[in-house]
Amino acid sequence: MEKFVQLVVDGLSTGSVYAALALAIVLVHSATGLVNFAQGGMAVLAAYVAWVLTNQGVPLILAILASIIFSFLLGAVLERFLMRRFERGDPDTAVVVTIGLLTLITGIAGWLWGYNNQQFPSLFPLDTVSVLGVSVSIRSLGTTLVIVVAMVAMQALFAGTKLGLALRAVAINPQSAGYSGLPVERLLMVGWGLAAVLGAVAGALVAPQLTLTPGMLDSALVYALAAVILGGLTSPVGVVVAAWLIGVLENLAAVYVGFIGFDLKVAVPFILIFVVLIVRPQGLFGRKTVVRV
Amino acid sequence: MASSSKTSAPTTPAPASSAAASSASSFRQRPWVRWGAPLLLVVGLAVLPLVMTESANDTLARIGVFAVAVLGLNVVMGYTGQVSLGQIFFLGLGAYVTAYGVQSGWNIGLVFVLTCFIPAVVGLLVALAAARLGGLAIAMVTIALPIVGVPLAKRLSEFTGGSQGLSARFVAAPEGSGLYDDQWQLYIVLVIGGIVFLLTYFLVRGKYGRAFAIVKGNENVASSMGISPYRYKVLAFTIASLIGGVSGFLYMVVVQYTSPETMSFGHSIELLVAMVIGGAGSIVGSLLGGVFYVVVPDITNAIDPSLTALLQGALLLAVLFVLPGGLVSLPRAVMRGLRRSSTGRGSAAPPTTPSSTSGSGTAAEPTETERQGSA
Incomplete structure (x- = not known):
């Protein structure tokens, strides 16, 4: 039983990392209608920035904050100078652009800092704490908590501020938003920046565990995309729930299902997807979209 | 060739009616060009392995291998418009099946x-599930x-x-042929790869190719014409897997x-x-993609191995920015630029996205004849 609880808590923690990335992908998708395969790569770049700063003697928390600001700017700049050209065009081309961006970012990180694993200092101690008689790792609890706070803050920004209202207006109908005087282009940059911030938070939190490499978040990206498919591109809540579900289920399957084990647990979300796609093609929580010809 | 030029005529950019282009097409339709050029190509390819060095043969054979893989990716992505990130998996699967079969001593x-x-x-099963979701779901599933x-x-x-991993040596040059192993391997690649290219060429030029193009262009239009986007996506993906x-x-x-590394995410x-840089939706582009896949890492590894990924990403983005049709559209883009600068601003054709359905093997020729025509 104790092991079960530990597995669930650890699963929630990795699930939170997937959730943050998945939410970033949904954020970009709702604003610009494309799926950003470079979301993980951008987060890795942010983690490298934090790592470089800590090596310079900057305290970890400040380094992470700096990397978050860097991410915001990076997201905004990439939207403005790279993605904007492809946003109105064919979505498949835009996807290929983000794949090129992923390759480029991975290449830059590998060129600057090499492909060897780097140790990234952890925000949380590696101890365990006893909750209701079960010892669980502080790092898992902390990761989950920080990401939940980040997601709630993002939600509050979208629901409760004027900026959030404007961002939502752009997401729903950019043209009408433009007619009513909103600076659509600048808001798109903000949207990309915020998505990159979410990714950077996830990257900084997961880097100690995975150790920093240019391809660190490649598999996390795959999980995040799985969560996006499962939850439905239109439903932020669904995506987060799906990400947690994936995190917990893959952890449980790794231990309790003999054939899967730790090496094949990446297959779990996709088995899930195959089942869900057959039954509910629009995702667990997604709406069916009706297209007018 | 006559029918193929007919189908590609509406998609060629604006100045198709100019004297230059019509003289180019009549040049292409002359019987000795129509039969001579492919024949020359076949003879050239048949002689080439005999006269080249062993390492050149090996490089050419590897280009052939990956050109076929890129061609498969082109069927689902270039022609049908479904982004697939899983093509390398099918290459790996094929390699494993071959190695296992050879080791088990099968025919x-x-x-x-x-x-x-x-x-x-396997591709059929994946596509049956993945194609149910519209849009980018195939990309998001195939990445897995x-x-x-x-x-x-x-x-x-x-x-x-x-x-x-597995190793299997099963292609030694037959006794008495006088060929070296590398030459024999290259011949096998040329023959099988050539057949695959030819079959794919007919596929994408024919009824199925037109259906793929409509599914790529507009799924709603496709279904209103009685073409099920779902079925054709599954079909394209299955063919790509094959x-x-x-x-x-x-x-x-x-x-x-x-080894497992053969089908890694990076590859x-x-x-x-490679496919996008070579030219999406183009037979010649697939060949160029194979060249890119093999040659560029060879070059960058010689300079600095840690630069490979960076260069590939930068090249891809550069190509998407300035040459969305890939390398295969380069001659046409250059010609258009030349023509625009020579005829002045007034009659310049709007820069349409290059339609990348140029005839196979003749992509380089029109540029020369166009130059003759305008002179």
Whole structure:
């Protein structure tokens, strides 16, 4: 039983990392209608920035904050100078652009800092704490908590501020938003920046565990995309729930299902997807979209 | 060739009616060009392996292998418009099937049939689920194939040899032919690859190719014409998987060794990069993609191995910015630029996206004849 609880808590923690990335992908998708395969790569770049700063003697928390600001700017700049050209065009081309961006970012990180694993200092101690008689790792609890706070803050920004209202207006109908005087282009940059911030938070939190490499978040990206498919591109809540579900289920399957084990647990979300796609093609929580010809 | 130029006529950019272009097409339709050029190509390819060095033969054979893999990716992505990040998985699967079959001592014909059949069935199953979701879901699902494939290959070690991989030597030059092994391998790649290219050429030029193009262009229009986007996406993906399997067979012919690393995520991305840079939706573009896939890492590794990924990403983005049709559209883009600067601003054609349906093997020729025509 104790092991079960530990597995669930650890699963929630990795699930939170997937959730943050998945939410970033949904954020970009709702604003610009494309799926950003470079979301993980951008987060890795942010983690490298934090790592470089800590090596310079900057305290970890400040380094992470700096990397978050860097991410915001990076997201905004990439939207403005790279993605904007492809946003109105064919979505498949835009996807290929983000794949090129992923390759480029991975290449830059590998060129600057090499492909060897780097140790990234952890925000949380590696101890365990006893909750209701079960010892669980502080790092898992902390990761989950920080990401939940980040997601709630993002939600509050979208629901409760004027900026959030404007961002939502752009997401729903950019043209009408433009007619009513909103600076659509600048808001798109903000949207990309915020998505990159979410990714950077996830990257900084997961880097100690995975150790920093240019391809660190490649598999996390795959999980995040799985969560996006499962939850439905239109439903932020669904995506987060799906990400947690994936995190917990893959952890449980790794231990309790003999054939899967730790090496094949990446297959779990996709088995899930195959089942869900057959039954509910629009995702667990997604709406069916009706297209007018 | 006559019918193919007819189908491609509406898609060629604006100045198709100019004297230059019509003289180019009449040049292409002259009987000695129509029959001579392919014949020359075949003879050239038949002689080439005999006169080149061993390493050149090996490079050319590897280009052939990956050109076939890129061609498969082109069927689903370039022609049908479904982004697939899993093509390398089918190459790996084909390679494993070949290696396992050879090690088990099966008949090589049977091995080849299985190498086509098994990846096609797996591709069909994946597509049946993935194509149910519209838009980008195929990309998001197929990205899982290499990521799940690598640990799966390590796990199924009794079939795949685990992390060690499998090696199989089964293509030695026949006794008495007087050929070296590398020449014999290159001939096999040329013959099988050539057949695959030819069949694919007819496929995308025919009824199915037109259906793929409509599904790519507008799914709603497709279904209103009685073409089920779902079915054609599944069909395209299945064919792409089959071609991927064949490329896996050729991979084993040339490399004679496969490991889980063969189908890693990085290679999958590289294959996609190669396809876009070569030219999406183009037969010649697939060949150029194969060249890019093999030659560019060779060059960058010689300079600095850590630059490979960076260069590939930068090149891909550069191509998407300035040459969305890929390298195959370069001659046409250059000609258009020249014509615009010579005729002045007034009659310049609007820069349409280059339609990348140029005839196979003749992509370089129109530029020369156009120059003659305008002179």
